[in-house]
Amino acid sequence: MLRAIPLLLLSSVLSLAAQAEIYKMKDAQGNIIFTDTPGDKPAELVELQPVNTQPVIEPGAVPDTVKPGVQSVYNPKILSPKEGTSMTAEQRDLPVVASVSPALGETDEFQLTIDGTPYGETTRENSFVIRDITRGEHNLRVNVISLEGKVLSSSPSVRVFVLRPSAAGPNSPLNKSKSPSGAPKARG
Numbered sequence: 001m002l003r004a005i006p007l008l009l010l011s012s013v014l015s016l017a018a019q020a021e022i023y024k025m026k027d028a029q030g031n032i033i034f035t036d037t038p039g040d041k042p043a044e045l046v047e048l049q050p051v052n053t054q055p056v057i058e059p060g061a062v063p064d065t066v067k068p069g070v071q072s073v074y075n076p077k078i079l080s081p082k083e084g085t086s087m088t089a090e091q092r093d094l095p096v097v098a099s100v101s102p103a104l105g106e107t108d109e110f111q112l113t114i115d116g117t118p119y120g121e122t123t124r125e126n127s128f129v130i131r132d133i134t135r136g137e138h139n140l141r142v143n144v145i146s147l148e149g150k151v152l153s154s155s156p157s158v159r160v161f162v163l164r165p166s167a168a169g170p171n172s173p174l175n176k177s178k179s180p181s182g183a184p185k186a187r188g
Helices: 004-018
Strands: 022-026 032-035 044-046 075-080 085-088 094-101 109-114 117-123 127-130 136-145 151-154 158-163
Touching: 075 136, 075 151, 094 109, 094 136, 109 127, 117 127
Parallel strands: 085 158
Antiparallel strands: 022 032, 022 044, 075 094, 094 127, 109 117, 109 136, 136 151, 136 158
């Protein structure tokens, strides 16, 4: 019985691979139908593009912040984007605005991090633009850095989501069958 399990799993995987073909055909009313089982009706095999995938983003080492029990002089925070913000990858660039109180000392600077990895150079400016941000979930943080490169203080992390563009976007043919309210039109 135990020997049959690997064979059963292998046959399941092979059957899934065989079902990966998609066919295009017309029904009796002339409507186009996509199916994985065309049966005995005439059908055209549809060539599918490879699936868009992205490897898992491994979080980088989060820089050390101020030692426990030591009060930081600075209180940085990210003003924009807000926690949980979602955007599509079509937007490509993500502006980030930070604040700090009290104001930075003469030699201290900001450093933006994405998923624990520094992004760009340190700067005295409190606004950043993340160019060509990749799809997925990202954690943003702004650190205040000393002239020696030591992290003096860190903002709370802000999580943003970059989504794959929808095939049913506002100009998609998939939305042509919907009324302005977004509800499907009634067929008469």
